[in-house]
Amino acid sequence: MGDKPKLRVIDHEIVRKKQRGYCDTLHHPDEKINQIKQVLEGQSDLSTLDLFAGRGNCSKIYTDYGFVQANEFKGKVFTELREQIREYPNIFINRTNSFLDFHKRIAEKQTFDVIDLDPYGFPNRFFPDVFLLIEKGFMFVTMPKPYVNILNGITKVHLTSYYGEQNPSMETIIERIALWGLCHWRKVELIDSLDLKSVWRFAFAVEKVKATEYTGVRNR
Numbered sequence: 001m002g003d004k005p006k007l008r009v010i011d012h013e014i015v016r017k018k019q020r021g022y023c024d025t026l027h028h029p030d031e032k033i034n035q036i037k038q039v040l041e042g043q044s045d046l047s048t049l050d051l052f053a054g055r056g057n058c059s060k061i062y063t064d065y066g067f068v069q070a071n072e073f074k075g076k077v078f079t080e081l082r083e084q085i086r087e088y089p090n091i092f093i094n095r096t097n098s099f100l101d102f103h104k105r106i107a108e109k110q111t112f113d114v115i116d117l118d119p120y121g122f123p124n125r126f127f128p129d130v131f132l133l134i135e136k137g138f139m140f141v142t143m144p145k146p147y148v149n150i151l152n153g154i155t156k157v158h159l160t161s162y163y164g165e166q167n168p169s170m171e172t173i174i175e176r177i178a179l180w181g182l183c184h185w186r187k188v189e190l191i192d193s194l195d196l197k198s199v200w201r202f203a204f205a206v207e208k209v210k211a212t213e214y215t216g217v218r219n220r
């Protein structure tokens with residue numbers, strides 16, 4: 001029993017090493033791509049904001065449905081992304097920190113039909129304001145499973161501050177994301193979810209609603 005935490009630390013180090021090496025076994029590209037294709041089937045002329053593009057596995061698929069803005073922060077990965085998308089005319093790439101860049105886009109009143117949040121860690125810091133970037137469309141979110149991660153003191157406080165508990169379940173996380181949508185009067189519905197080893201990949205339908213209609217309360 002005493003060995004377990006140590007083993008988990010070693011596992012965690014292996015994952016970090018794979019992340020540094022941009023290992024596809026961590027990215028689950030096939031599962032993500034299939035989900036995107038299933039959710040966006042029949043759609044066209046979409047604008048997509050891919051906030052964690054990596055080498056562009058998903059960004060390239062989004063170009064089948066319209067224009068794509070793809071962000072990537074890490075220099076080496078960005079160089080590879082540029083190489084990968086060379087033949088794709090409708091992707092614009094941006095080397096930037098998406099945790100800050102999305103605030104700038106909100107200030108510029110930009111909106112997109114599709115938003116993809118696929119960081120290595122928790123995407124919580126995008127909520128609730130990321131909903132200002134979408135009026136009607138889809139949001140794909142990668143969420144680490146809290147219970148398979150090593151919850152150090154910082155992560156515990158982080159999760160408690162966002163979800164009210166240090167080890168929120170999938171249901172709690174989904175409910176909270178839907179509530180964050182309502183902070184900006186977006187109705188948020190889970191339409192698909194994938195269980196990918198240490199993470200979930202959620203697909204949400206998002207739609208701006210009128211507060212009066214949504215609540216059935218008339219303004220006087």
Ligand SMILES: C[S@@+](CC[C@H](N)C(=O)[O-])C[C@H]1O[C@@H](n2cnc3c(N)ncnc32)[C@H](O)[C@@H]1O
Binds near residue numbers: 056058077
């Ligand atoms: C899980 S990977 C993305 C995988 C990609 N969506 C795919 O399907 O191939 C996360 C990526 O986000 C990048 N990244 C990390 N921090 C970032 C930040 N603050 N802003 C933008 N990109 C960041 C990492 O370098 C990494 O390439």
